[in-house]
Amino acid sequence: MATMSAGPAKIDRQISLPMSQAMRIALRNITIRLGRALITGAGTMLGIAFLMSVFANTLAQQAANIEIPAQQATKNLWLVIMSLLVAVVGITNSMLMSVTERYKEIGTMKCLGALDNFIVKLFLLESGFLGFFGSLIGAIIGAVFVLLPKFGLWGSLDWGRFLLYLLGCVVIGSFLSIIAALGPAIRASRMPPADAMRTEV
Amino acid sequence: MARENDAMTGSKDGTPNAAEGAMQATAPVAAGDATGTAGTAIVNPATNGGASTNGGAANGSSPATAVSGARAADNYYGQEYIVRAKNIKKTFEVGGQPVHALRGVDIDIRRGEYISIMGPSGSGKSTLFNMIGGLDKPTEGTVFIDEVDMAQLDAFELAWLRCRKIGYIFQTFNLIPVMTALENITLPMIFAGASTDEQLEKGRKLLEQVGIGHRMHNKPSQLSGGQQQRVAIARSLANDPAIVLADEPTGNLDQKTGKEIIDLLKKLNKESGVTIITATHDDKMLDVSDRIVWVSDGRIDKIKRRDEVDITLGTLEGGVH
Numbered sequence: 001m002a003t004m005s006a007g008p009a010k011i012d013r014q015i016s017l018p019m020s021q022a023m024r025i026a027l028r029n030i031t032i033r034l035g036r037a038l039i040t041g042a043g044t045m046l047g048i049a050f051l052m053s054v055f056a057n058t059l060a061q062q063a064a065n066i067e068i069p070a071q072q073a074t075k076n077l078w079l080v081i082m083s084l085l086v087a088v089v090g091i092t093n094s095m096l097m098s099v100t101e102r103y104k105e106i107g108t109m110k111c112l113g114a115l116d117n118f119i120v121k122l123f124l125l126e127s128g129f130l131g132f133f134g135s136l137i138g139a140i141i142g143a144v145f146v147l148l149p150k151f152g153l154w155g156s157l158d159w160g161r162f163l164l165y166l167l168g169c170v171v172i173g174s175f176l177s178i179i180a181a182l183g184p185a186i187r188a189s190r191m192p193p194a195d196a197m198r199t200e201v
Numbered sequence: 202m203a204r205e206n207d208a209m210t211g212s213k214d215g216t217p218n219a220a221e222g223a224m225q226a227t228a229p230v231a232a233g234d235a236t237g238t239a240g241t242a243i244v245n246p247a248t249n250g251g252a253s254t255n256g257g258a259a260n261g262s263s264p265a266t267a268v269s270g271a272r273a274a275d276n277y278y279g280q281e282y283i284v285r286a287k288n289i290k291k292t293f294e295v296g297g298q299p300v301h302a303l304r305g306v307d308i309d310i311r312r313g314e315y316i317s318i319m320g321p322s323g324s325g326k327s328t329l330f331n332m333i334g335g336l337d338k339p340t341e342g343t344v345f346i347d348e349v350d351m352a353q354l355d356a357f358e359l360a361w362l363r364c365r366k367i368g369y370i371f372q373t374f375n376l377i378p379v380m381t382a383l384e385n386i387t388l389p390m391i392f393a394g395a396s397t398d399e400q401l402e403k404g405r406k407l408l409e410q411v412g413i414g415h416r417m418h419n420k421p422s423q424l425s426g427g428q429q430q431r432v433a434i435a436r437s438l439a440n441d442p443a444i445v446l447a448d449e450p451t452g453n454l455d456q457k458t459g460k461e462i463i464d465l466l467k468k469l470n471k472e473s474g475v476t477i478i479t480a481t482h483d484d485k486m487l488d489v490s491d492r493i494v495w496v497s498d499g500r501i502d503k504i505k506r507r508d509e510v511d512i513t514l515g516t517l518e519g520g521v522h
Contacts, residue, residue, distance in 0.1 A: 012361050013395075015392050015393070016391075048347075105375075105377055105378070112363070112369070112436070113389055113393070114392060192337070193336050194336040197448050
């Protein structure tokens with residue numbers, strides 16, 4: 001066994017967490033705490049649904065050749081920004097809770113040789129997944145709510161633009177989720193591994 | 202430095218067990234004597250690190266006429282030091298006031314030894330334990346693990362050391378709840394970059410070795426405390442570490458299960474020659490230890506070999522398996 005080898009140890013620095021494994025762990029973390037994950041995802045979903053509904057409305061109005069007043073556009077913009085901010089704060093809060101809850105787990109991982117950036121990676125992936133699925137569903141819901149009653153306009157709708165908006169919503173949602181989780185993830189990664197030894201908490 | 206130590210160690214190994222006196226923390230000379238015989242302990246918190254090193258070195262060469270004692274066979278793997286702590290001090294700031302958790306501790310641990318660290322809470326036991334395990338750095342003094350100075354390592358090297366050289370066992374098992382037993386064991390191997398086949402094969406083998414091969418696809422929540430601790434033990438051995446650190450490994454287990462876990466640890470210690478360092482309150486643990494270290498008030502109180510300690514237990518030869 002390796003333990004019998006004599007002489008001073010050679011200290012290496014190669015420690016790895018392949019992306020596939022990281023994604024597997026992150027997905028597992030989501031599914032195991034599905035209730036919480038759904039609530040966190042719902043925040044993103046609602047924000048993005050609103051964003052998409054604004055986009056879809058714009059498209060519908062363009063299709064119907066209605067001029068959008070500048071004032072309404074500004075108002076919409078503000079509403080969208082506010083709703084996305086609320087979603088971001090919600091994700092940050094949820095991730096902070098998650099860090100506190102998994103204090104020991106994080107410490108254990110660090111004892112097992114995880115680098116700080118593994119922990120960050122895991123949390124960001126987790127949040128990114130939530131953001132991706134949340135915003136995908138949200139975008140679809142938003143679009144359906146606005147466009148379903150206006151099926152008369154479907155023929156003249158700019159569908160290329162529509163898909164672009166849909167994609168944009170998903171990208172924005174995932175990106176914001178990752179940004180929101182950055183703080184909590186870094187906080188988690190700085191945790192000293194010795195804390196895994198603590199029996200309280 | 203390393204070479205010098207090796208030479209020193211060589212002569213010590215051959216030394217008989219003549220002087221079996223307990224090491225008194227306040228007597229550097231006595232401590233030096235003991236170093237040559239009882240295996241590696243240099244305990245003189247009253248003096249500083251320099252003096253203790255001298256004491257050890259001077260003594261290591263003096264009883265040159267070596268008669269191989271009975272212990273020599275036991276310490277087959279004890280050819281060299283795996284942990285060397287020199288005059289380590291640790292001071293925390295609590296509310297602007299310095300708190301001295303460790304006030305100068307020297308301890309050398311041989312490869313393949315089974316060491317128990319005892320002490321009340323607040324004694325500095327946990328701090329010492331964390332230092333030896335590479336989880337914390339001392340304020341003063343040096344800790345060598347496998348001849349590597351911990352203070353010189355950066356974050357990557359420390360992570361590497363924790364991953365490959367040190368295995369951890371916790372009082373509360375600390376398995377990752379979302380992973381099965383097998384996945385828990387393969388996690389450190391993933392970090393170490395092993396291939397999937399290697400991971401699975403080794404993981405299965407380790408689970409068989411700790412006696413729960415049949416539960417490998419169970420989540421920790423589906424396992425009993427004893428079973429969880431077995432998984433944790435298997436996990437600690439995943440990357441063939443040189444040291445296994447066990448923090449109160451029987452603290453959350455009942456007597457019978459605790460005994461089984463202790464027997465398992467001892468078995469692994471004997472079979473694979475892995476150094477086991479435990480922090481414990483459990484008298485059952487003392488019985489299987491090669492040496493027992495008592496810590497109080499940030500200093501090492503005494504270090505005794507197992508055969509110097511009277512332990513009366515209900516069942517010494519439990520045979521619970």
